[in-house]
Each structure stands twice: as C-alpha cells, then as structure tokens.
Amino acid sequence: MTLDFLTNAWLHPGIVLILGAWILPLLKGWIKRVAMIALPAVAVVICMSMSNLPYGDYGKVSFLGFEMVFGRVDQLSLIFSYVFSIMALLGMIYALHLKDDSQHVTALIYAGGALGVTFAGDFL
Numbered sequence: 001m002t003l004d005f006l007t008n009a010w011l012h013p014g015i016v017l018i019l020g021a022w023i024l025p026l027l028k029g030w031i032k033r034v035a036m037i038a039l040p041a042v043a044v045v046i047c048m049s050m051s052n053l054p055y056g057d058y059g060k061v062s063f064l065g066f067e068m069v070f071g072r073v074d075q076l077s078l079i080f081s082y083v084f085s086i087m088a089l090l091g092m093i094y095a096l097h098l099k100d101d102s103q104h105v106t107a108l109i110y111a112g113g114a115l116g117v118t119f120a121g122d123f124l
Helices: 013-026 029-052 075-097 101-118
Strands: 056-063 066-073
Touching: 013 029, 013 075, 013 101, 029 075, 029 101, 066 075, 075 101
Parallel strands: none
Antiparallel strands: 056 066
C-alpha cells in the first residue's frame, strides 16, 4: 500500500468543516461565534486557493492492486466548491443567533459532505 497523497499539498475543505463541526459544541461564548464563522471561511479560502492547483487527481492510494483516488479537482468541481463553501459561510452568519448546537453541527457536516462529493474521485 503506497500513500503518495502525503507528497501532494492538498487539504480537502470538507474535512475542515466536518472535523470543526465536532469541536464546535465544546466552545462557548464569543469563541464559539468566531469558530462558527472561521470554519466555513477557511473552507472558502481553501477552495479559492485550489484554483492555483493543476487539475487532476489528489490523494491517490494503491491498495490490493487498485488505485483509489480520494480527490479530483477540475473546473466544474471548483465552481461547485465555491457555491457550497460560500453557502456554508452565509448560513453560519445567518445562524449566529441560534443557541442549538445540533443545528450548527448538522449544517457544517452537511456542507462538508457536499464538498466531499464535489471533489470525490473514487471511493472504491
């Protein structure tokens, strides 16, 4: 099993949203509000910075004679990533007044999943 994705400088924006969503309920007060805005803002910055990457496959893993691709960047996936990440940012700004952590966590995981599907190369 070879892991050449360690040599590629590519961070999946969906991972940032999904992992950050699970940290959000542990935070309180203004730190929580900052994190609610910072997580999707970081995803937007990552998506915008991916326009500098060459199009192609990232996160390739060879396993049992098969090559799996966990990330594929092309022009269409970049456009959809902009839409999904900006949607997550605007949604979190709109939801700042809510006190229910489950809604914030669910929204960030949903947006992270949308970005995951957008950049999906292969799963199996």
